[in-house]
Amino acid sequence: MDLTRFTLTNYNNLPNKGSVTWSSPSNIALVKYWGKKEHQIPENPSISFTLDACKTITELNFEKKSKTDDSFSFKVFLDEVAKPDFHPKIETFFKRIETYIPFLKDFHFTIKTRNTFPHSSGIASSASGMSALALCLMSLEKQLNPNISGTDFIQKASFLARLGSGSACRSLEGDLVVWGNHQQIEGSSDLFGVKYPYQVHDVFKNYHDTILLVDKGEKQVSSTVGHNLMHGHPFAKQRFMQAVHNISKIKDILKSGDLDGFIALVESEALTLHAMMMASNPYFILMKPNTLKIINKIWSFRQQTGLPISFTLDAGANVHVLYPEKDAEQIYKFIKTQLVEYCQNGHYICDRIGFGAKQL
Structure with missing residues (x-):
């Protein structure tokens, strides 16, 4: 598996501060992913409907540290309330993606997130939440690498989101997304989700x-x-x-x-x-x-x-x-x-x- 395409190597002129906001939906699998290998690789391919109303809105504020140290610096808020219990999951996510987003330790991040569905409603927010955060980080990367193509932007965001929550890689596009390598699905990959590339009957539109x-x-x-x-x-x-x-x-x-x-x-x-x-x-x-x-x-x-x-x-x-x-x-x-x-x-x-x- 060649992962070098997702690694940002040449970057400079880090912005002093800024802010970016993304909205990303949840999804519901039709063919289920259950079981994974190391590095969040699925044991089997899956396909999902992307949802519309159930989504997470994440605002990422970033400020360059006066002196870079060897730690991730961030605060997380849900509905404007500090959520220190979210820290371990974000810390794990940052550790997994640091190879691909090497400027993470150069900034202090304030992550403000909210869901359009009630918290603890039983709707999984990890897919929508991790995909929204991955997209925010990719928007920061785009400031450093403005020539990144739209396709590469989405694929890398999906790749990163997968490292936070497997099903999150299926939330970036719609209306149907496949994740996991399958011989009959062109472009399918274990590393990221891809928009379903084939004809879909009208009866499945607006389901x-x-x-x-x-x-x-x-x-x-x-x-x-x-x-x-x-x-x-x-x-x-x-x-x-x-x-x-x-x-x-x-x-x-x-x-x-x-x-x-x-x-x-x-x-x-x-x-x-x-x-x-x-x-x-x-x-x-x-x-x-x-x-x-x-x-x-x-x-x-x-x-x-x-x-x-x-x-x-x-x-x-x-x-x-x-x-x-x-x-x-x-x-x-x-x-x-x-x-x-x-x-x-x-x-x-x-x-x-x-x-x-x-x-x-």
């Missing part, structure tokens, strides 16, 4: 994702712990092969507009993710009783009406309800009248496909 917040508590199992459970997992090899096969299948589904095929694949992927956790050692059940009630309601409604409603899950209890724009009115009515009652405090988020990060 909706209503997120039902079944459990808004902290994650029962951290992503790092969860991924590590795949080491020595009795079904790991079969799972990785299944994901590779499903990327091939979803390529045909996305082109043809096969909603039945989409539903079957996406729901199977969601349940397989949870099955892997239930079969790991130690084992976990991350779904809650209301998760199962929602899934059964969705299945019953789909059977009765023939409408193409489906679900997917992250590594938690919340349910992402997926459905096309053409059926949104009927399906949203069903969600409000029959599913919201299973959400914690009746909370849910209406989202849909988005098109990636923006500099503000």
Whole structure:
């Protein structure tokens, strides 16, 4: 793996101070990434819908140190409140990317971040948060290297974001992003996410994702712990092969507009993710009783009406309800009248496909 292309070697005339702000969305995987190798390399390829409403807005203020030392200097604020408990994760991120962003220790950074979705809502903010921070750092690099191309800027930002949170590399572009090398996806890489390069049927444009917040508590199992459970997992090899096969299948589904095929694949992927956790050692059940009630309601409604409603899950209890724009009115009515009652405090988020990060 040649990583020299991501290394900034010649830079001078560091700015004394400045500020940059990026907004970056979360994403929801259709074919799941679960299990990673060293250096945040995925064990299998994945593909995700980029979201629109659920995003993180990060402002990075930087000021050149009067004297460079051998430490990272930064403060982190969430919603204008200092968050020292975020420091270890940012410190780890900076250590991982210092080879590629060698001016990190030349500055003191003030990182001000906020989410458009409630904190501790059960929506993973690491993907949106780390991608927004990576983009801010790349905007600073662009001041030092103004000739960097748009493609190289995005690829390196995705590469950096991956070192903070694996799925963060899928949040920079949209509406569909592939991460992980796959023989049938041109340009795909284990090092960064790439915008899905092939034809997509109109039915998958403007797809909706209503997120039902079944459990808004902290994650029962951290992503790092969860991924590590795949080491020595009795079904790991079969799972990785299944994901590779499903990327091939979803390529045909996305082109043809096969909603039945989409539903079957996406729901199977969601349940397989949870099955892997239930079969790991130690084992976990991350779904809650209301998760199962929602899934059964969705299945019953789909059977009765023939409408193409489906679900997917992250590594938690919340349910992402997926459905096309053409059926949104009927399906949203069903969600409000029959599913919201299973959400914690009746909370849910209406989202849909988005098109990636923006500099503000």
